[in-house]
């Protein structure tokens with residue numbers, strides 16, 4: 001049975017290249033082990049011509065569509081097109097399918113929804129479809145039946161070491177390696193934090209304790225060995241978990257074993273509130289070159305009350321210094337255009353970024369991901385505009401706030417890097433500096 005997996009990528013991309021996704025890769029590996037054939041199409045938004053070409057070439061019997069919080073519009077139109085033009089059954093999976101299952105399963109053309117961690121549920125559901133059995137009632141599967149929607153109970157998450165390594169061939173991984181020389185890996189699932197702009201709340205509610213499940217170091221290193229053997233062009237490694245560095249015992253073992261088994265330079269994400277001197281030291285000992293992090297906003301009010309990020313300005317600055325003192329370079333992401341953003345809070349963000357002396361800065365226009373607490377705040381205030389979620393990819397604001405209109409947010413984004421280099425430029429900044437406490441300068 002031929003399964004087509006749909007992934008939605010940045011519409012600006014014209015190369016048709018898929019984004020590597022660990023869980024999609026694991027799902028494909030499990031489906032193949034069960035006798036299914038899988039293929040993947042990376043669609044740049046709603047793209048009927050590309051969809052038609054893919055369906056005619058692949059001749060799928062079932063479609064699995066990734067439904068994430070930033071591609072709802074493109075997925076909705078694509079699923080409608082599949083139902084109308086090709087009469088193929090579609091199941092949705094991903095963050096929006098998990099956090100907003102009722103609206104997601106109600107999208108015209110959706111046959112089923114896989115809630116939460118979806119790999120095992122996908123295999124069980126497609127096995128039932130293939131064998132002519134009834135998928136209604138399967139754990140992790142919501143499915144439309146003649147008598148209504150059957151909501152299967154949540155499926156318990158699998159121990160991570162029991163899952164197969166992801167099927168990287170699905171993503172044309174050789175092309176990714178040739179383009180980037182880097183291989184991405186995931187070592188854990190879950191997160192102990194509660195950032196208000198993130199969907200983690202939903203997963204934490206579904207799966208409870210422990211908030212983070214982690215692969216063993218040896219399981220991760222076995223996968224890295226295999227990837228290096230299969231794709232010799234890999235010259236560096238990326239770990240994209242947000243909880244990569246928050247378990248001391250795991251990090252001690254990783255820092256000891258990784259250089260012995262692999263030794264390629266690597267980068268990872270680090271939450272600044274989790275940074276200690278010992279963790280920075282372990283990252284460096286293990287061969288980490290870059291720590292990527294998220295500052296949120298320079299406004300303490302926005303950081304704490306809107307984004308639920310709790311390191312103080314001083315902790316942020318100190319954590320960046322600690323990482324750099326250990327020999328790492330630090331890249332930081334900041335939001336522009338968060339709820340309650342104003343010219344004053346933008347200046348505070350510029351000021352905080354300057355204090356951190358980051359090696360690289362990545363400003364992002366804030367996007368209120370549906371079903372997050374930050375999006376609910378925007379909805380309650382009537383700030384969600386009619387501009388669609390394609391603006392997420394375009395880096396344009398979808399908020400209409402009296403404190404800072406969308407056009408000003410977009411302008412602030414365009415000017416951010418140049419303003420960062422000119423700290424003395426505005427009277428407003430001089431005024432803010434005048435009132436900042438001495439220890440904060």
Ligand code: SF4
Pocket residue numbers: 191192193194195198199200242271
């Ligand atoms: S640290 Fe990352 S994964 Fe965790 S809640 Fe915050 S944004 Fe989400």
